[in-house]
Each structure stands twice: as structure tokens, then as C-alpha cells.
Amino acid sequence: MNATMTRLNLFAGRAHSAWLILGAALLLVVVPAAAHHGIAGLGAAGLMGPGAPIEAATSATLPRGEVLLYGKLDSARYTTFDPDPANPESDYANYWMAGVGYGFTSWFSGYVFLPYHSKVDEAGGFDTHGFADVSLFGQLGFTYDRGWRLIPENESLDDLEDWHFTVFGGFTLPTGNPNLRDSGGEIDPGKSTGFGNPSYSIGLTATKMLSPRLTFNQELSYIGFQDYRYADGNRTLFGEEVRANSALVYRLYTNMERRFRLDLALEAHYLHLGRDRSNGTPELATGGDMVYGLPGIRVYWHNVSVGLGYKTVLWKDLNEQDEQQGGEGTERHRLLLTFSALF
Amino acid sequence: MCASPRVPFALLLMLCTTVSSAHDYWLDDDGDGYLLYRGHRHSSHQGERIVPYDPAIIQRVTCVSAAGQTERITPARVYPTRIPGPCAALLVEADSGSWTQTLTGTTNQPRDEVFGALRSWHALEGVKRLETWSPALRRSLGGGLELTPTSDPFRLRPGDKLRLVVTLQGRPYAGVTVAYDGEARGVTGDDGRINLRIRHTGTQVITASLDQPTLDSSADKRVRSTALFFDLP
Numbered sequence: 001m002n003a004t005m006t007r008l009n010l011f012a013g014r015a016h017s018a019w020l021i022l023g024a025a026l027l028l029v030v031v032p033a034a035a036h037h038g039i040a041g042l043g044a045a046g047l048m049g050p051g052a053p054i055e056a057a058t059s060a061t062l063p064r065g066e067v068l069l070y071g072k073l074d075s076a077r078y079t080t081f082d083p084d085p086a087n088p089e090s091d092y093a094n095y096w097m098a099g100v101g102y103g104f105t106s107w108f109s110g111y112v113f114l115p116y117h118s119k120v121d122e123a124g125g126f127d128t129h130g131f132a133d134v135s136l137f138g139q140l141g142f143t144y145d146r147g148w149r150l151i152p153e154n155e156s157l158d159d160l161e162d163w164h165f166t167v168f169g170g171f172t173l174p175t176g177n178p179n180l181r182d183s184g185g186e187i188d189p190g191k192s193t194g195f196g197n198p199s200y201s202i203g204l205t206a207t208k209m210l211s212p213r214l215t216f217n218q219e220l221s222y223i224g225f226q227d228y229r230y231a232d233g234n235r236t237l238f239g240e241e242v243r244a245n246s247a248l249v250y251r252l253y254t255n256m257e258r259r260f261r262l263d264l265a266l267e268a269h270y271l272h273l274g275r276d277r278s279n280g281t282p283e284l285a286t287g288g289d290m291v292y293g294l295p296g297i298r299v300y301w302h303n304v305s306v307g308l309g310y311k312t313v314l315w316k317d318l319n320e321q322d323e324q325q326g327g328e329g330t331e332r333h334r335l336l337l338t339f340s341a342l343f
Numbered sequence: 344m345c346a347s348p349r350v351p352f353a354l355l356l357m358l359c360t361t362v363s364s365a366h367d368y369w370l371d372d373d374g375d376g377y378l379l380y381r382g383h384r385h386s387s388h389q390g391e392r393i394v395p396y397d398p399a400i401i402q403r404v405t406c407v408s409a410a411g412q413t414e415r416i417t418p419a420r421v422y423p424t425r426i427p428g429p430c431a432a433l434l435v436e437a438d439s440g441s442w443t444q445t446l447t448g449t450t451n452q453p454r455d456e457v458f459g460a461l462r463s464w465h466a467l468e469g470v471k472r473l474e475t476w477s478p479a480l481r482r483s484l485g486g487g488l489e490l491t492p493t494s495d496p497f498r499l500r501p502g503d504k505l506r507l508v509v510t511l512q513g514r515p516y517a518g519v520t521v522a523y524d525g526e527a528r529g530v531t532g533d534d535g536r537i538n539l540r541i542r543h544t545g546t547q548v549i550t551a552s553l554d555q556p557t558l559d560s561s562a563d564k565r566v567r568s569t570a571l572f573f574d575l576p
Binding site: 145152153154155156157158159161 | 504521523528529530531532533536537538539540
């Protein structure tokens with residue numbers, strides 16, 4: 001969904017539910033989940049195998065019979081423009097995500113994510129907090145080794161150097177609250193913690209170890225939404241989201257005895273947000289295109305992985321750009337913290 | 344097995360790369376035959392280049408001719424053991440007995456005969472050398488831990504994958520750590536298979552090892568190791 005917000009309506013971001021993307025191969029995982037409000041990207045990597053980006057989806061499925069626990073915080077702080085305290089703007093938003101994944105086979109994994117969103121305005125504004133829409137995802141993994149094949153149960157480090165791909169898809173359930181009202185009784189869809197109707201997503205990932213230390217990763221994904229009639233009778237259809245996220249991950253340090261690995265990640269995310277429609281009419285100051293840069297580090301220790309990233313807008317071309325505030329493309333920065341453990 | 348295949352690979356590497364038998368075996372050309380040596384020619388750890396052995400440790404020698412005929416050979420008990428050829432494939436299986444490590448070094452004696460034993464193992468070793476390929480070489484030749492290509496390895500070039508099956512007593516065996524040029528690259532799956540990428544021309548050295556528990560009081564564990572050699576132009 002398009003999270004661009006106008007300065008006028010003071011949107012602070014939207015209640016996007018989690019969507020996931022999986023990452024790489026063996027052991028430790030990094031997850032994404034949730035449109036611009038916390039994309040869950042799953043990635044697994046062993047101490048010597050392919051690296052996993054901080055946020056972009058990777059091409060790893062979970063080992064058969066293993067469970068992944070995932071947590072993520074995507075903390076966005078927005079640029080403000082109007083110093084008038086009578087006109088509070090979106091200040092920051094914290095998009096929390098908890099998830100569980102399971103490897104049904106070596107080539108198919110399933111995930112459930114539960115987001116929690118806090119959207120905070122400057123003093124005097126409208127703050128919302130609450131659990132957002134639960135999302136369900138499935139991921140199918142392939143590799144290319146003398147032809148296309150489903151990811152086998154056992155791969156050597158040399159097998160992991162091959163191209164790996166995944167196709168994933170999922171949807172959200174309207175478990176959040178789309179009808180939160182401010183002090184004036186108004187419903188602001190952008191501040192809600194639910195979409196009202198299921199959204200759906202599909203995507204592709206490709207991953208290749210370019211060298212024993214350097215991994216390339218590419219994600220293409222799409223999220224679509226459905227028109228929803230709110231309790232006040234108005235309808236909103238959020239614009240579609242298209243992502244093309246590229247990443248390079250460099251294995252900086254490995255200590256086999258301590259089962260420790262440190263990676264550096266550099267990601268470039270292209271995001272297209274379609275224009276929202278309100279009661280069937282295109283809404284001004286929504287949608288646009290942008291590119292983010294995301295440097296980060298990822299640490300693996302035993303069966304746990306922690307990632308930390310700093311995400312900033314490198315380029316943007318938003319619709320009615322001067323009128324947008326509090327959404328994608330108008331952040332001062334985003335801080336990303338992910339945790340994953342495989343059992 | 345040292346660990347279940349479901350154990351993460353990185354963990355498996357840590358568990359399984361501590362093979363302490365630590366001696367390489369290899370077969371050198373000797374005219375129309377081969378000489379069996381032991382030492383530290385290919386392994387990454389340090390040690391004497393040649394470590395003499397008692398020829399009595401040799402349990403079985405199997406030679407497969409270019410026509411696919413399998414022959415058991417009983418070599419003369421001399422050191423270094425000479426095995427007559429030519430063989431398209433030659434497999435030597437040995438039992439070098441119990442080894443015990445102490446603070447002062449490692450000795451070829453059972454644990455219960457050594458003072459100050461830190462750890463001990465019973466070493467069962469194998470070495471296979473391929474000269475040419477024939478379909479008969481797709482099956483295992485011996486009874487110990489063994490590495491067998493599933494197709495002609497002499498057609499491979501750097502960058503290609505060597506596809507192997509690891510067997511024990513002739514059956515595929517899971518959970519065996521396999522190394523290329525001494526670097527662990529993976530663990531066999533339930534079907535005993537693993538793929539390794541050829542990195543260079545010249546002599547290809549593939550090794551595998553497996554720790555097994557033992558009730559024998561002379562050693563803490565049984566360590567099976569095997570090596571596969573072949574040359575690529």
C-alpha cells in the first residue's frame with residue numbers, strides 16, 4: 001500500500017501488515033514482513049554459506065522440520081515541515097513484527113507474522129497503537145544445478161554457490177482495527193492498525209554467491225490491496241506497492257570455533273507506491289517512486305542472528321511531493337533491528 | 344554419524360572436522376604398480392611428511408581393471424607396501440589400531456596402555472586412486488568408508504561439480520563430512536550424496552571422515568576416514 005501521507009491530513013504511516021520474504025540457505029534466518037511498515041525478510045545463512053540482507057528477501061527456505069522465531073523493529077522518523085504546533089505532523093512510527101516460520105519440506109516454508117504498530121504525531125496530534133493484520137506466507141525454493149530443481153534437503157557449500165530462487169506469496173487477515181477514531185471522531189485510514197480487508201502479495205527472489213565471501217541478492221515483489229468501506233461510510237483503496245530490492249552482503253569475519261559470523265550488507269531498495277483512491281477518486285499527495293539506501297551489519301552466533309540497518313531515502317519522485325509528509329519517501333531515516341533464531 | 348543431517352551444517356563442520364587420526368594415506372606411481380605411503384602430504388595440519396607404518400595394518404586391497412574386472416590383491420608385507428598394477432581404480436583399506444593422545448604427543452597404543460591419556464580413537468582408513476573411468480566404478484569397492492563418483496570424473500573441468508556418494512559397508516551413509524583440498528565443504532545427505540566443485544586441474548584430493556561410538560575400552564571412539572585421488576589435466 002502506498003504510505004505516502006499528505007502534510008494536510010497528517011498521516012503518520014499506515015497499518016501495513018507483515019509480509020515475508022525468505023532468505024538464504026542453511027541456518028540462521030533474517031525475515032521481512034510488512035510493506036513499508038516493516039518488511040519481513042527471511043534469510044538464512046550458515047557460517048560459511050550465502051549472506052542475508054538486513055531487509056530484502058532472500059532465497060533461502062527453512063530446513064525441513066525446523067522452526068524459525070523472528071522479531072523485527074522498523075523505526076521510522078519523519079521529516080516535518082510545519083512548525084506551527086496547532087498543526088501537528090507525523091513524528092515517528094515503530095513497526096514491530098513477531099513471526100514464526102516452519103520448514104514443511106526443504107523447498108517449502110510457511111510463515112505467520114503478527115505486527116504491532118505505533119504511529120505517533122507531534123504533540124497534539126493523533127497517535128495510534130495496536131496489533132495490525134496478521135499475515136500468512138508460503139515460500140517455494142528452487143535452485144539451478146544442471147536444470148531447475150526444488151531445493152534439496154542437503155546442500156554442500158558448493159551447491160550453495162549456485163543460483164537459488166524463491167517464489168513467495170501471502171495474504172493478510174483483517175485482524176487489526178481499521179476504524180480507529182481520533183478525538184474528533186474521524187477515521188484516518190492511514191493511522192489505522194488494520195486494512196479491513198485482506199491484502200495479498202507475491203514475489204520472486206534470486207541469490208548467488210559471487211565469491212566465498214560476497215553474496216548478491218535480488219527481490220521483486222508486489223503487494224495489492226482491496227477497497228474497504230470504513231465505519232464512517234467512506235471507502236479507501238490503497239495503491240499497490242512494487243519493490244525491487246538489491247543487496248550485496250560481504251562476510252567480513254567468521255570464527256568457526258565460537259560459531260560466530262559478522263557480515264556487512266549494502267542494500268538499494270526501489271519502491272513504487274500507487275496512488276490511493278478514496279471513494280473511487282484518486283487521492284492527491286499519495287504515491288510515488290523512491291530509492292532507499294540501506295547499509296547494515298548482521299551477526300550470527302550459534303542459532304541466532306541479529307541485524308541492524310540504517311535506511312535513508314536516496315532519491316524520490318513522489319506525487320505532489322511538496323504535500324506529502326509522514327509516509328514513505330519522507331522519512332528522515334529508518335532504523336531496522338531484526339532478530340531470528342532457528343530451532 | 345557424528346550428527347544428524349538436520350543439524351545445521353555449520354555446526355556439523357565444527358563437530359566433524361576434528362578428526363584426530365590425522366594421517367594421510369596416498370598411492371604413488373611405481374612403474375606398473377603403486378606404493379602406499381602415510382604421512383602429512385595433503386592434510387592441512389603439520390606433521391612429518393612420511394610416517395612409516397606396519398604393513399600388517401593393510402586389511403584389503405582391491406584393484407579394478409580398465410575392463411571392469413575386480414581383483415583382490417594380497418601385497419607382500421614390506422614397507423612401503425607395493426601393489427602391482429595397472430588398475431583403473433585401486434582401493435586400499437587399513438586398520439591402524441588405537442591411537443592415544445597425551446600431553447607429550449600421540450602414540451599408536453590403546454588408551455588403557457598409556458599413562459595420562461587425553462583422548463583416544465581407533466582408526467580405520469581407506470584410500471582410493473582412480474586412473475581411468477568405467478561404469479564398474481560407480482559402485483563401492485570395499486566395506487569401509489568410501490568415496491565414489493557417480494559419473495566419470497575425468498570429464499570434469501574447474502568449475503564443474505564432482506558428484507559423489509559416500510558409502511559404509513557398501514551402503515550410502517548420511518552425516519559424513521567431506522572435504523576438498525582439506526577444506527570441509529559439506530555433509531552427506533540421507534542418500535549419502537554430496538556435490539563438490541572442482542577448483543583446479545592436477546591432483547584432486549577429496550577426503551571424508553566419520554566418528555562412531557565404540558564400546559571398546561581401548562579407545563574413546565572409532566574414526567573412519569577415507570580419501571579419493573584422481574588427476575585432471
